[in-house]
Amino acid sequence: MQENTKRTPQFGDVLRLVAPGTQLREGLENVLRAKTGGLIVDGGFSINCDFSPAHLYELAKMDGAIIVSEDAKRILYANTQLFPPASIHTSETGTRHRTAQRTAIHTSYLVIAISRRGNVITLYQGNFRYVLNEISVILAKANQAVSTLEKYKAVLDQA
Numbered sequence: 245m246q247e248n249t250k251r252t253p254q255f256g257d258v259l260r261l262v263a264p265g266t267q268l269r270e271g272l273e274n275v276l277r278a279k280t281g282g283l284i285v286d287g288g289f290s291i292n293c294d295f296s297p298a299h300l301y302e303l304a305k306m307d308g309a310i311i312v313s314e315d316a317k318r319i320l321y322a323n324t325q326l327f328p329p330a331s332i333h334t335s336e337t338g339t340r341h342r343t344a345q346r347t348a349i350h351t352s353y354l355v356i357a358i359s360r361r362g363n364v365i366t367l368y369q370g371n372f373r374y375v376l377n378e379i380s381v382i383l384a385k386a387n388q389a390v391s392t393l394e395k396y397k398a399v400l401d402q403a
């Protein structure tokens with residue numbers, strides 16, 4: 245993995261990659277449910293196999309990080325030990341999350357940590373950190389937004 249400080253985190257692009265319905269999100273949710281935990285890094289390595297939620301699930305049973313292509317369509321490496329510089333400040337506590345945040349700051353690649361204990365998926369890219377909402381929360385918000393729109397439409401139709 246090469247150091248790349250020119251990549252600017254694009255919040256929309258990152259969220260699109262892990263949106264509900266994508267293969268990557270399905271894989272992340274599977275790992276979360278399996279309670280194995282996981283560390284996923286996107287980067288530019290040679291190709292091994294196609295990405296699938298089932299492959300991710302199986303590979304997350306091993307220690308270490310799983311490295312996928314930048315578009316998350318290929319799984320490149322598994323069981324990988326990451327060595328980000330210890331001098332990089334991290335606000336996290338556990339070793340998985342400290343490694344994830346340091347690697348994200350060091351490389352500017354997207355790093356995803358799936359917590360084994362906390363049931364939480366955290367995204368890191370550069371100094372950007374974001375905890376994914378559960379799908380049930382996203383659906384509740386979407387339903388609320390749709391019903392608000394329906395109310396506005398009804399008012400407009402009556403006007």
Ligand SMILES: Nc1ncnc2c1ncn2[C@@H]1O[C@H](COP(=O)(O)OP(=O)(O)OP(=O)(O)O)[C@@H](O)[C@H]1O
Nearest residue numbers: 281307308309325326338339340341343359360361
């Ligand atoms: N440098 C590293 N490179 C790759 N994987 C690592 C590294 N450091 C920790 N890990 C992964 O994190 C696991 C240990 O996670 P640990 O419980 O210490 O961290 P955590 O941040 O508290 O995560 P969790 O919430 O899942 O418990 C290891 O088994 C390994 O899979």
